[in-house]
Amino acid sequence: MRVHAVAHPPVGVPRTGVTGTRAIRFIVDRFLLLPIGAAVALMWANTAAVSYFTFAHALSFFVNQVAMAFFLALIAQEVLEAVMPGGALHNWRRWSMPLVAAAGGIAGAAAVYLAFVQLKYELVLMQAWPVACAIDIAAGYYVLKMILPRSGALPFLLVLAIATDAFGLIVVGLRPAAVGLHAGGVALFLGAVGLAALLRHWRVRAFWPYLVLCGVLSWWGLYVAGIHPALALMPIVPFLPHEPRKLDLFSDPPDDDAVHHYEHEWNGLVQVVLFLFGLVNAGVLLSGYDTGTWAVLAAALVGRPLGILAAIALALALGLHLPRRIGWRQLTVIALATSSGFTFALFFATSVVPMGPVLAQIKIGALSTVAGALLAVGTAWLLGVGSARTHRNP
Amino acid sequence: MRTLLAILVAAVVTGSLEASRQAEGPAGAPPSLRFAVIGDNGTGERPQYEVGEQMASARGRFPFEFVIMLGDNMYGRQRPADFVDKFEQPYAPLLKAGVLFYAALGNHDDPTNRFYAGFNMGGERYYTFVRKHVRFFVFDTNMMDPAQLRWIGQTLARARESWKICYFHHPLYSSGGRHGSDIELRVALEPLMLEHGVHVAFSGHEHVYERTHPQKGITYFVEGSSGKLRRGDITRTDLTAASFDEDRTFMLVGITGDELSFQTISRAGRVVDSGVIHRRPPT
Numbered sequence: 181m182r183v184h185a186v187a188h189p190p191v192g193v194p195r196t197g198v199t200g201t202r203a204i205r206f207i208v209d210r211f212l213l214l215p216i217g218a219a220v221a222l223m224w225a226n227t228a229a230v231s232y233f234t235f236a237h238a239l240s241f242f243v244n245q246v247a248m249a250f251f252l253a254l255i256a257q258e259v260l261e262a263v264m265p266g267g268a269l270h271n272w273r274r275w276s277m278p279l280v281a282a283a284g285g286i287a288g289a290a291a292v293y294l295a296f297v298q299l300k301y302e303l304v305l306m307q308a309w310p311v312a313c314a315i316d317i318a319a320g321y322y323v324l325k326m327i328l329p330r331s332g333a334l335p336f337l338l339v340l341a342i343a344t345d346a347f348g349l350i351v352v353g354l355r356p357a358a359v360g361l362h363a364g365g366v367a368l369f370l371g372a373v374g375l376a377a378l379l380r381h382w383r384v385r386a387f388w389p390y391l392v393l394c395g396v397l398s399w400w401g402l403y404v405a406g407i408h409p410a411l412a413l414m415p416i417v418p419f420l421p422h423e424p425r426k427l428d429l430f431s432d433p434p435d436d437d438a439v440h441h442y443e444h445e446w447n448g449l450v451q452v453v454l455f456l457f458g459l460v461n462a463g464v465l466l467s468g469y470d471t472g473t474w475a476v477l478a479a480a481l482v483g484r485p486l487g488i489l490a491a492i493a494l495a496l497a498l499g500l501h502l503p504r505r506i507g508w509r510q511l512t513v514i515a516l517a518t519s520s521g522f523t524f525a526l527f528f529a530t531s532v533v534p535m536g537p538v539l540a541q542i543k544i545g546a547l548s549t550v551a552g553a554l555l556a557v558g559t560a561w562l563l564g565v566g567s568a569r570t571h572r573n574p
Numbered sequence: 575m576r577t578l579l580a581i582l583v584a585a586v587v588t589g590s591l592e593a594s595r596q597a598e599g600p601a602g603a604p605p606s607l608r609f610a611v612i613g614d615n616g617t618g619e620r621p622q623y624e625v626g627e628q629m630a631s632a633r634g635r636f637p638f639e640f641v642i643m644l645g646d647n648m649y650g651r652q653r654p655a656d657f658v659d660k661f662e663q664p665y666a667p668l669l670k671a672g673v674l675f676y677a678a679l680g681n682h683d684d685p686t687n688r689f690y691a692g693f694n695m696g697g698e699r700y701y702t703f704v705r706k707h708v709r710f711f712v713f714d715t716n717m718m719d720p721a722q723l724r725w726i727g728q729t730l731a732r733a734r735e736s737w738k739i740c741y742f743h744h745p746l747y748s749s750g751g752r753h754g755s756d757i758e759l760r761v762a763l764e765p766l767m768l769e770h771g772v773h774v775a776f777s778g779h780e781h782v783y784e785r786t787h788p789q790k791g792i793t794y795f796v797e798g799s800s801g802k803l804r805r806g807d808i809t810r811t812d813l814t815a816a817s818f819d820e821d822r823t824f825m826l827v828g829i830t831g832d833e834l835s836f837q838t839i840s841r842a843g844r845v846v847d848s849g850v851i852h853r854r855p856p857t
Contacts, residue, residue: 229757237761301650303684304716467754470681534719537681537744537756 211318213451214523217458218547225463236460237535243460244530245409247453249399250446252349253413255317259342260418277502278339280495281488285518286313286344288487293479300471308472308533308542310351312479314524315341316549323553324517328510328566332503337514340488345524352531353408365405369415372398376419390416408531454523461526462547468540476525476545481552485515509563516559519552607706608636611825613644613743613778614680615801618660621822622801624841626664629824632839633668636826640673641665642710644778644797645680645743647693652684661692676703678712680743680778685716702729708829709735713742715759715777723762730770737829737853740767741776747794749811750780752804767792773853774834782808782819783838785847789813793851797838800824818846 207213224232263275293312297305317338324337376394384390391413399412492511496502502511525546533539560566610629615622629641648660662669669675669692677693679685688695695701699714700722711729714722730738745753746760767775768790778798786794793815799822808817822841827834838847 230761233758233761301652302681303652303686304679304681465754465757467752468756534717534722535762536716536718536759538716540758 208451210322211451211454213455214318214458215550217455218462218522219458221459221461221463222466222547226466229465232463236463239456239460240530240535243453243456244527245403246399248410248457248527249395249413251450251453251457252410253417254446254450255342255345256414256417257420259346275339275343277492277495277500278336279343280491280500281336281515282340282343282347284487284489284491284494285315285340285484285515286347286487288490289313289479289484291487292483293475296475296478297471300475302471304538305472305475305542308476308529308538310348310532311521311525311529311542311546312476312483313344313348314521314528314546315344315484315518316520316522316524317341317345319520319522319550319553320517323520323556324514327513327517327557327560331505331510331566333506333510333514333566336503336506337517340514341518344518348524348528349411349414352528353411355532361407362405365401365403365407368401369398369405369407370401372401372412373415373419376416380419380421385421387420390420394419410527410531457523457526461530462543464540464543464547466544468537469544470537470541472538472541473545473548476521476542477548477551480519480521480525480545480549481516481555484518485512488515488518509565512563513556513560513565516552516556519549519555521546521549525549606828606830607708608638608826608828609705610638610641611644611741611776611795611797611827612641612800613776613796614646614781614798615643615664616646616648616660616682617801618650618656618664619801621803621841622660623664625800625822625824626666626668628839628841628843629665630667631843632826633671633673636828636837638673638826639705641668641675642712642741642776643675643677643693644741644776645678645715646682646778646798646802647677647680648684648687649682649802652687657690657692676710676712678742679714679716681716700725702733704735706829707735708737708739709733711738711740711772713740713763715742715744715756718759718762723766726763727766727770730766730772733770736832737774737834738770738772739774739776740772743777744779745777745794745796745798746775747786747789747813748777748780748796749784749808749814749817750782750796750798750804751807751809753780755813764790764792771854774851776825780804780807782817783823783846784808784813784817785815785838785849786813787815791854795825795836797823797825816847816849 207216221232221236289312290309293309294306297303320337320341321334324333328334372394375397376390379389379394394416395413398416399409402412403409489511492502526543529539529542529546533542610632612625612629615625648656650656665675674694675692677687677695679688679699685699687693688699689697695712700712702709702711704710711726713726744756744759746764747755772792774793774795776795776797778796780796780798781802781804782796782799784796799819801822803822804819806819808814808819810817818838818840820840823838823846826837826839832853834851834853836847836849836851837845840846
């Protein structure tokens, strides 16, 4: 699989438009609007806290429960197309090892988080363990692309990260189901999925009917049922027409069917959503750090990398194979490149922990995991891996 | 000189509380209510026991009926034996005398402690109870979910008692150096408390004692040093009406009619703050 750089303007930015400056392209291409939103939120919260929290509380439902559905739909689409026949991950041999690594990473992160919380006797933090498992796909992708731009490491990391976050989404989304689902909501949701199947059967290629009819119905159904409604579009996406694609989440696919049209229409919107997501959720008073902060950091920077490496060692012993030109030094860097939880960690945090000091300390931990990117770059330099090797030994 | 001043203050406030007790006689006047306040107490260490002894001693002259606990009622392990070491033993004389404890949950409390009979939480994270003409509202500020916020608004709105007192673990206003004010919680809770006429709020979390100047009409107490102590952690700010960060403390509170009298007493039995808060007329 070849992972290529973005060769043309990102979707949502006109090819020759006034807004197509290099700076904006750079920001949009790399999903930097979210960290920019987060940085603004952090500064705002720590300088004018009352106005920030008033603003954030007013917008949080819309952003977290409604708008994030578009972001998750895009992620669902990418994954679906990659696993379709002809897609990069259709052959199970391509994703078996990253999946094993993901399972190890989840187990390692969760074990370290729960052990830390138990050791400090703050059991109120236990329920936030899914936050420790989150991987920021974009952050991992760009860190690794910088270090190992042309190797099997990138798809390996992407599958690992997607599988991990998919697991987290299932846990987070279905958590309320543990206390009982509202039957009416479930019926609405199933009706939405059935309607999407019918639209597909009737060969409807425009995405609007899927969005307006099925998406709205699905959102309302999940909301009533007690399941996280931001997941609403994910079950609808498989019914949109698709074509197999390479697993390069951050490239611009050709505009040749309804799905890609939908992606073009929504990518700009998703960028705005991610900016708002950072703005609404990342604002925390830095004095709010506490046990949960250290637990999330320890889980992401230590637990997950160790879990990934241990699981891979076990899988190798059982006969699975690594991609070509990937050895233990590269694996160590890949494992550390998954440390950043950021976007998904914030999403999981706001999904499983209600507003309050517990959420604040968990969020600070989630934001701090960006340190994992530095750790990956530093380790690559120390181990002489990839482009770091070139810089170290010109 | 300092000791003499403390003795004078103690005498005045004790006299005030005594006057409150005598004042419950007149026909038509609401009866006096007395309670104690502790927070961040459950260490199981010697200072907690000494505070417990002071509380038992204080009850001899100020017979409080119950104790409100502001969270972090238990630190460290929370096995059955720990409930003995960190709660039942330190307050044994009070428990034997039938004094009830009503707890709020702190960040160090196992959420399942709400089922422990000694904390009288009825298995709820947040709840309300009435004593005479005072209604208490107990919040779980660890996690302020929408359901709890709705409950707070509705329960405050329904309350018809003349005094409304809220208590919870994390302070909305604090000059403590470690945590300070929880402004996010304040943005969510303060409008409800103001709208529905709350008069006084107690919280812990900061391991010091502080009383604020009334904030939009509400006086906030931080009593987080009944077991833990962060010595020297208070930096007095515009918020601070009184503070103490030199030793462990607990509070005695008496409410008669429209007056709430309070004393804050150190582990050594010294009164470190006292005063009277007058109930605001309903708006």
